[in-house]
Amino acid sequence: MTKIAIIGSGFIGRAWAITFARAGFDVALADQAQGAPEAALGYIDGVLPSLAENGLLNGESPAAVRARLSAAPSYAAALDGAVHAQENAPEVLDVKRALFAELDRLAAPDTVLASSTSAILPSAFSEDLKGRARVCVCHPINPPYLIPAVEVVPAPWTSGETMTRAADLMRAAGQAPIVMKTELDGFVMNRMQGALLEEAFRLVAEGYASVEDIDVGIREGLALRWSFMGPFETIDLNAPGGVADYAARYQQIYERISPSQWHRVDWNGPVMEQVLAERRARLPQEQLAERQVWRDRRLMALAAHKRKAAADIGA
Missing domain, CATH: 3.40.50.720 (NAD(P)-binding Rossmann-like Domain)
Known part of the structure; x- marks a missing residue:
């Protein structure tokens, strides 16, 4: 063994x-x-x-x-x-x-x-x-x-x-x-997650959306596809001609957006007061442990579903 x-x-x-x-x-x-x-x-x-x-x-x-x-x-x-x-x-x-x-x-x-x-x-x-x-x-x-x-x-x-x-x-x-082919600070997952969190904090700090609205956008939007497809497969399937077609159609949007993302807000600065207030209004501090158990149970159910779907539908 x-x-x-x-x-x-x-x-x-x-x-x-x-x-x-x-x-x-x-x-x-x-x-x-x-x-x-x-x-x-x-x-x-x-x-x-x-x-x-x-x-x-x-x-x-x-x-x-x-x-x-x-x-x-x-x-x-x-x-x-x-x-x-x-x-x-x-x-x-x-x-x-x-x-x-x-x-x-x-x-x-x-x-x-x-x-x-x-x-x-x-x-x-x-x-x-x-x-x-x-x-x-x-x-x-x-x-x-x-x-x-x-x-x-x-x-x-x-x-x-x-x-x-x-x-x-x-x-x-x-x-x-x-x-990975070589080491890099943050590896892959923290760099990808960090890019998303940086934008989430910016949108809240600059008054564009609430904490819950940001969570809804991921939870009820992007994450549904991302739970079984990555970003490259997602865009490959989101244009009639595949990934190159997607880039030709939509790169200009992201190119226009990109300069407004070249600054960051301090996560522990004034924005944290808003993030903390909104999160604690939805989930009191004393209920964190209970909610963590809920999270793990949901992850178990999702993992079980993904295994069954991969067997029934294909990975």
């Missing part, structure tokens, strides 16, 4: 553990904080039945998936026999550097060392490692057991074999890898 080491068993680590165990891998969770792996397993025990109810355990029982998960007493024990280590430490560069130095020392030479970082370039914490060619980023959208996209990002010295192995493992785990 192929073994995966989860290094850091907090919010992201426990989600990765579910993802890999569901796909049939043996998963060992390790953490420097005593009791953290056991706490993660307790959390997972509460999630697996809901995934089973939504048909998201690949036809297996929660008990069968849970049997593949274990708490390791040390990083060395978790790494013993692992083909892939998924690191989930805090987003602090010095922490990453120290941890990857330890992982590089402890792991077998052919173990891929991947970070879940969403903001730190892999070159920043792998440059001085003896085994730096086997280090990459595998950055998920959380939780990966419900959202399959994952960015696979190389440092300049990451080997092609490492990138291939990491991407193949993600596919085997049911994920959809975005295989």
Whole structure:
């Protein structure tokens, strides 16, 4: 049985553990904080039945998936026999550097060392490692057991074999890898999301629309197509002659709009008072946790629907 080491068993680590165990891998969770792996397993025990109810355990029982998960007493024990280590430490560069130095020392030479970082370039914490060619980023959208996209990002010295192995493992785990050709600040998903958020804050700050109207535009508009198509496929299907026809018809609109988007507003400036007031009017602070549970249940239902639609209609 192929073994995966989860290094850091907090919010992201426990989600990765579910993802890999569901796909049939043996998963060992390790953490420097005593009791953290056991706490993660307790959390997972509460999630697996809901995934089973939504048909998201690949036809297996929660008990069968849970049997593949274990708490390791040390990083060395978790790494013993692992083909892939998924690191989930805090987003602090010095922490990453120290941890990857330890992982590089402890792991077998052919173990891929991947970070879940969403903001730190892999070159920043792998440059001085003896085994730096086997280090990459595998950055998920959380939780990966419900959202399959994952960015696979190389440092300049990451080997092609490492990138291939990491991407193949993600596919085997049911994920959809975005295989980047070189590292870039923000990777792909945060840059795309950031562009949308920048415009959303501008539209609110400059008085063009309310917070809820912006959310409606995405929730009830663009996101309906984007939930099963990307932006390039969307425009390829939105003009009679395809993507080139779309560009010929509509590029002038975006070219005209673009100069008005070359400035930004401070998200924590005066606009935050309006955003916060409107959001708290719709969702009081004390109901955030409850709404997060609602979000995850909706994501489960959407993931189940997408699987069924792909089988019935085609991906």
